[in-house]
Amino acid sequence: MPDTANPDSIDLDELIDEFDTAPARLTIDLGALADNWREMARSxxxxxxxxxxxxxxxxxxxxxxxxxxxxxxxxxxxxxxxxxxxxxxxxxxxxxxxxxxxxxxxxxxxxxxxxxxxxxxxxxxxxxxxxxxxxxxxxxxxxxxxxxxxxxxxxxxxxxxxxxxxxxxxxxxxxxxxxxxxxxxxxxxxxxxxxxxxxxxxxxxxxxxxxxxxxxxxxxxxxxxxxxxxxxxxxxxGGEAVNGVPNPMKPVATAEARIIQIRDAKQGETVSYGGTHRLTRDSRLAIVSAGYADGYMRALSGSGVPLRQTQGEGAFGFIAGHKVPVVGRITMDLTIFDVTDVPQNAIAAGDYIELFGHNIPLDDVARAGGTIGYELLTSLGLRYERRYIYPDD
Missing domain, CATH: 3.20.20.10 (Alanine racemase)
Structure with missing residues (x-):
């Protein structure tokens, strides 16, 4: 055990789990990957x-x-x-x-x-x-x-x-x-x-x-x-291969972003660049540390991008049992989610919102951005801290 009374003796590597503190993180279930390949081999x-x-x-x-x-x-x-x-x-x-x-x-x-x-x-x-x-x-x-x-x-x-x-x-x-x-x-x-x-x-x-x-x-x-x-x-x-039918494959990748701040905002106030989203109620907003530099593309924004003129909803995240919408424009490093409907004591700054994974399917997110799961996966940036779960873990 490190001697916490003597700061010079502390090995910070022993105290910090980089995955548990990462701004954005990616869990890759290699057991699901192997199972999906075996299923395709059977098919x-x-x-x-x-x-x-x-x-x-x-x-x-x-x-x-x-x-x-x-x-x-x-x-x-x-x-x-x-x-x-x-x-x-x-x-x-x-x-x-x-x-x-x-x-x-x-x-x-x-x-x-x-x-x-x-x-x-x-x-x-x-x-x-x-x-x-x-x-x-x-x-x-x-x-x-x-x-x-x-x-x-x-x-x-x-x-x-x-x-x-x-x-x-x-x-x-x-x-x-x-x-x-x-x-x-x-x-x-x-x-x-x-x-x-x-x-x-x-x-x-x-x-x-x-x-x-x-x-x-x-x-x-x-x-x-x-x-x-x-x-x-x-x-x-884990992505969809055929249009219009339920996806039989297991999810492999789960992307999450950490909440930096939860802030209160008043009805009538606007959110993010250009003020393109105006709040229709008093709201709680979670600002998370992922944006288009992390492959969470700007087209997923809840408003203020051309796609929203033809396709109503932007992307959703998931936290504490609730789907939460992206509001306003996604920026390079930050995305804002409306967490008003999540019980206040259920989440806090430092918690993680799922961007896609078991609760928010990869291809649902891709569709919200007018693209396909292939592009979303292959656009993941370098800032995700990765954790691989092997089949025998």
Whole structure:
């Protein structure tokens, strides 16, 4: 025990739990993450199930999330850029790691050294990679095919012609052919069936090579869309994958912000920049230490932003069993919640308001800001103190 009578003997690190005193904090339930991945694997039927960990595992931490997903059984991973693949290799030693942005001159050594698989999406990348393998030896790659998204990928006719090209080098070894659904989150969209039929043509052309079409939403479309490998992303992190249906996934991330001050304000007074919210009753306001610099975006404001002209309510927080609305404009470091309806003795300065988590679903908050859960998660700032709850905790 420290000698509190002698200030010079006190080790402040022993007295302060940074998570318990942080202005903003993020709890990441890695047990829920693993359970969500297992649920997506079960829903994928006979297809093998990868884990998409791009964008720092959707903002939740590549090292910790990658480690837990690997322990849960994932042996195929998708990252966006080569640096993410290099980092992940430490935590997934024998996994196959696909790099969705492909490969560019100067990066090829990293792919060989760390056993990464480039996802080639253009004639230029194909030509470059074939020259690399001709010089340095066989190394696996994947092919991205555009089946109606008009994003990355070889065109359908290009891909089929390439499949039939007997002149391509023997050292060129695609291990996966993949495409991506543009409307998988809308089950009744005719685009899904159109892309499925186009991808079936690709799969036939590349007979003997594994195929992958579905991310999270596509998995829920059923077995026809599963092929050999599925690629769940947002569902693993607890977000909604399909529009208009209840979300079956467990929440993974809980964001909270600390109340700095609770203040009384009179009916008729205004709140925050521009005075865009005028109080209609005597109110109690909780000012919390998170704002748009923490990814709690300005569009979530209760008033004073263009979105409120077409969508009535802003975001809500949760404290002491009550949903509490954001009032006025969210600022860089601060957000104001109306806590008038929360019993006065139930909360105090220093308590935390949940921004999203078990009580305020991630995607409900995102909708209040006119966006999606993907953006909210990947926009989380650096100021959150993080606590990871591992499956065996």
């Amino acid at each position: 994928s039927g006979s297809a093998r199930t990868a884990a998409v960990v791009k964008a720092d595992a959707y903002g939740l931490g590549l090292e910790d999330c990658g480690t837990v997903l690997y322990k849960a059984g994932a042996r195929d991973f998708f990252v966006a850029v080569v640096q993410e693949g290099v980092t992940l290799r430490t935590y997934a030693p024998d996994a196959r790691i696909y790099v969705l942005s492909g490969v560019w001159p100067g990066q090829e050594a990293l792919f060989y050294e760390h056993g990464l698989v480039p996802v080639l999406a253009s004639e230029e990348q194909l030509a470059f990679w074939m020259s690399v393998t001709a010089e340095h030896g066989d190394h696996p790659c994947a092919l991205q095919i555009d089946t109606g998204f008009n994003r990355l990928g070889l065109g359908l006719d290009e891909a089929i012609a390439f499949a039939d090209d007997v002149s391509r080098p023997a050292s060129f070894s695609p291990v996966l052919v993949l495409s991506h659904l543009q409307s998988g989150d809308t089950p009744n969209s005719p685009a899904n069936e159109q892309q499925l039929q186009a991808f079936r043509r690709v799969a036939e052309a590349f007979e003997g090579i594994e195929c992958s079409l579905s991310a999270s939403a596509g998995i829920f479309l059923g077995p026809d869309y599963h092929f050999d490998l599925t690629r769940p992303g947002i569902a693993v992190y």
